[in-house]
Each structure stands twice: as structure tokens, then as C-alpha cells.
Amino acid sequence: MVSPVILTFLVDGPLNTMLNLPDGTPAYYTDTPPDYEEYPTTKVHRFDNGTETLFATIEWRGCYGSNGFSADGPCMEIHGKKMKVEEWVVPCGGTQSRSCKFQEGGLDYEWKGGKGKTMELYTGSQTVVAILRPKKTGLLKKERKAHIEIDVSDTHADKTRLIDDIVVSCIIMREEDERRKTYGMQLGPLGSGSSGASMYAQASSRYGLGGGMMGVGGGGGF
DSSP, X not given: OOSSEEEEESSSSSSSOEEEOXXXXXXXXXXXXXXXXXXXXXXXXXXXXXXXXXXXXXXXXXXXOTTSOOTTOOEEEETTEEEEHHHHSEEOSOTTOOOEEEXXXXXXXXXXXXXXXXXXXXXXXXXXXXXXXOOBOOSSSOOBOOEEEEOOOTTSTTHHHHXXXXXXXXXXXXXHHHHHHHHOOOOSTTOSOOOOTTHHHHHHHHHHTOOSTTOOOSOOOO
16 A cells, blocks of 8 residues: 555444555455354454455453453454554543554554544654544535554555554444443543443344445444
8 A cells, every 4th residue: 555545434433444555456454253152253354465364363251241241351453463442552641532542663653632522643753654434424425434644654564464453453443432422431441440231231232234245334433
């Protein structure tokens, strides 16, 4: 993919959607089957020259379980490395802040709130390398789907891996934002928090809308 890269969420919810390039070519997709016996797991795939690669999974334990909320925290695997989500996307700025950071290639990248509901990704040198823009609806203006604008230097040591990381961090942030609005939770990136009594039922309803690559899982998010 040539910079700048624009990836548009075909379906607004982050858990079962496709991210397309401006010409409509699929670049990534997420798949979260509605499995209520186990904790739901989101798989993140990349398309590259006709090849499909599964490079990340997110187990939402700590979110939805048969006994309601669990404080264990969600786990993930990305590029073969397993860890808790909060160990990879590290919250910063307090529990009410949407800011968080991750590392790639020995460098720090931090998401910070921008104008409106946008999120901007900064390098350690405070260069903006990505912007997550929310969907826009209106009577007078054409609807704009949520999308990510990415501008990574072609000289970056592993450009594809960094874009993978940006996509996964956006999925986590958008899911957290959805949980905040749906369940009234106060937390850092998908860590501990408090939930309503009907949390599991609401989660089942969300996942029950679909499954597989093009199912409509998740709500409005960003």
C-alpha cells in the first residue's frame, strides 16, 4: 500500500467489518463469530496481492461471559506474540482519557484526542502518522463512513507491520468507545470497569446480528 493510505470501515461496528481502499479494494477485515459458549474472539485478516493473512486475534474476556463481567482483562495475539490488550495498547492520561500508546520497531506511538471525535496517532517526535475519523451523518451533507488516514514513510523498516498495528489499535479503541456508550463503563483500553446487570444479554444481542466476514457485529462506535 502506497502512502497516504485511507482505509474505510464498510460496516461501522469494528468487530465484523471490512476496511477498503478508496478504489473499493479490500485491505483488511475482522471476523467475530457469535459464540456464546466461549468468550467472543475477533480475528483480524490482511489482504496483500491476493493473499489473505490472519495476523491478529483479540479474545474479549473481561468483556462478555456467561457470568457477566470478568476483570481478567481481554487478551490478544499479534504477529505471533501473546499478551493482555492493556499490555500492548497501554492506557495513558487516566481512566477517563481515550489516549493510549503502543510500540513498534522500538518506537513509541501515541493516540491522542483531536478535533471533534477524531483520534490522532503521534510518533515520539510528535509527527502525526494516522488519523481515525468518525462517521458523519447529516441531512444536508453526504454521509461519511468512519475511516483511518495513514501516512507512514516508505523508508520505515516494516511499513506493513506498522499499518497492521494501527488497524488493530483502531479496532480496540472503537470497541472500547462502543462499550463506554452501551454499558456505561469507565476504563482504560479494555481493562477493568463496571457493567450493567444485563451486559451479557446486550452483548449477545450485538453479536447476534451477524457473524463471519460481512456480518454486522458491534454498534455505532466512533
